[in-house]
Amino acid sequence: MKLNLTIQPKLRLNFSPLVWVLLTLMGIAFISAMARYAFGIGAISDLSYSYPWGFWISFDLFTGVVISSGGFLMAGSVYILGIKEFQPLLRPSVLTAFLGYIMVALALLVGPGQPLRIWYMMVHSNLTAVSL
Amino acid sequence: MTEIKHHAYLFDATRCIDCRACMVACSVENNVDMDKTRIWVAGVGIKGTYPDLQRGTMVYHCMHCNHPDCMSACPVGAYTKVEDGPVTYNPDLCIGCRYCMNACPFGVPHFDYDKGIIDGAFIDKCTFCPQRIYNGQEPACVQTCPTDALEYGDRDELIKKAHERIAAHPDRYIDHVYGEFENGGTSYLILSHIPFSALGLPNLPETPVNEVSEKVMEMTIPFALGWGAVLTGVAAGVGLYNKKQEDKAAIAEKAEAVK
Numbered sequence: 001m002k003l004n005l006t007i008q009p010k011l012r013l014n015f016s017p018l019v020w021v022l023l024t025l026m027g028i029a030f031i032s033a034m035a036r037y038a039f040g041i042g043a044i045s046d047l048s049y050s051y052p053w054g055f056w057i058s059f060d061l062f063t064g065v066v067i068s069s070g071g072f073l074m075a076g077s078v079y080i081l082g083i084k085e086f087q088p089l090l091r092p093s094v095l096t097a098f099l100g101y102i103m104v105a106l107a108l109l110v111g112p113g114q115p116l117r118i119w120y121m122m123v124h125s126n127l128t129a130v131s132l
Numbered sequence: 133m134t135e136i137k138h139h140a141y142l143f144d145a146t147r148c149i150d151c152r153a154c155m156v157a158c159s160v161e162n163n164v165d166m167d168k169t170r171i172w173v174a175g176v177g178i179k180g181t182y183p184d185l186q187r188g189t190m191v192y193h194c195m196h197c198n199h200p201d202c203m204s205a206c207p208v209g210a211y212t213k214v215e216d217g218p219v220t221y222n223p224d225l226c227i228g229c230r231y232c233m234n235a236c237p238f239g240v241p242h243f244d245y246d247k248g249i250i251d252g253a254f255i256d257k258c259t260f261c262p263q264r265i266y267n268g269q270e271p272a273c274v275q276t277c278p279t280d281a282l283e284y285g286d287r288d289e290l291i292k293k294a295h296e297r298i299a300a301h302p303d304r305y306i307d308h309v310y311g312e313f314e315n316g317g318t319s320y321l322i323l324s325h326i327p328f329s330a331l332g333l334p335n336l337p338e339t340p341v342n343e344v345s346e347k348v349m350e351m352t353i354p355f356a357l358g359w360g361a362v363l364t365g366v367a368a369g370v371g372l373y374n375k376k377q378e379d380k381a382a383i384a385e386k387a388e389a390v391k
């Protein structure tokens with residue numbers, strides 16, 4: 001079969017409706033993250049002195065970590081247990097895991113009061129902290 | 133004033149008249165907004181029928197625990213327990229993660245929910261007025277208290293004083309000094325005529341929670357390294373086994389070819 005290579009690809013935006021829903025959600029999330037950086041966490045959440053952590057941590061953070069678990073499982077199966085049959089699945093799952101941890105990092109930067117100091121956890125580590 | 137080895141407060145709920153002067157004094161002394169005061173006074177209302185009326189009021193601020201949970205939970209070590217009592221907070225290290233707010237059994241640390249990235253949002257809590265106590269003065273809340281409901285002094289002496297007061301009026305007080313042993317002992321001792329749970333104080337064991345949790349959390353790094361070693365061993369073993377199988381297959385193939 002001969003391919004017609006003269007057709008140039010064009011930028012097309014015919015996403016499925018669900019993708020548009022997700023993009024809208026992303027837009028809202030981006031706007032609220034910017035609002036948080038400008039006006040504080042109280043502006044976008046209902047956190048109080050009694051409930052300093054909420055749905056935020058449990059959803060944003062933990063869904064990202066859970067998505068990444070597949071990557072660990074695949075990498076463990078292929079590289080540690082030597083199951084070479086899973087090799088083709090390795091790359092997509094590790095990529096998904098990477099994106100999952102990027103999600104975690106982005107969500108993590110919205111939470112604390114001093115996001116620019118997040119690296120202090122590495123330098124001034126409290127080795128008995130529960131969050132370690 | 134005698135030398136103080138371990139700074140502490142004694143709060144007597146029977147003497148508190150709910151005037152909230154301590155809140156004002158604290159905010160003035162430490163330059164804190166009144167709506168973010170480090171002291172908060174909770175009245176539990178008037179109970180009973182006339183003439184046996186009972187009124188309960190509780191002044192809360194940092195308990196300055198001997199084994200602070202906030203210090204144990206803080207991932208950057210912004211909290212320190214000073215030898216002679218106060219639990220101090222260092223805003224230069226704080227990353228604003230609010231772990232201390234989750235950890236504190238008394239809900240003491242407060243957070244700036246309305247500060248953006250430029251101002252930086254910090255934790256705020258009672259500092260035990262170091263600018264006053266190390267210059268021979270009482271903390272602002274104690275000095276301003278008109279009925280001596282709040283007292284300040286050496287922890288051992290205050291415990292003795294509290295037990296003496298209970299012994300002098302056994303009908304008035306509950307025979308327990310809250311904070312003597314709770315959570316491993318606190319530097320804020322409380323005497324009360326109504327149950328401590330009614331004042332909003334949690335029922336805590338004598339062993340501090342962090343003593344248990346730290347024993348587990350100390351194992352994190354050894355466990356991670358050990359698990360890494362185990363997995364390395366497994367990977368090496370599996371690799372060797374596969375190699376052997378392949379070699380065997382190759383030898384068999386060769387033998388087949390020779391035939």
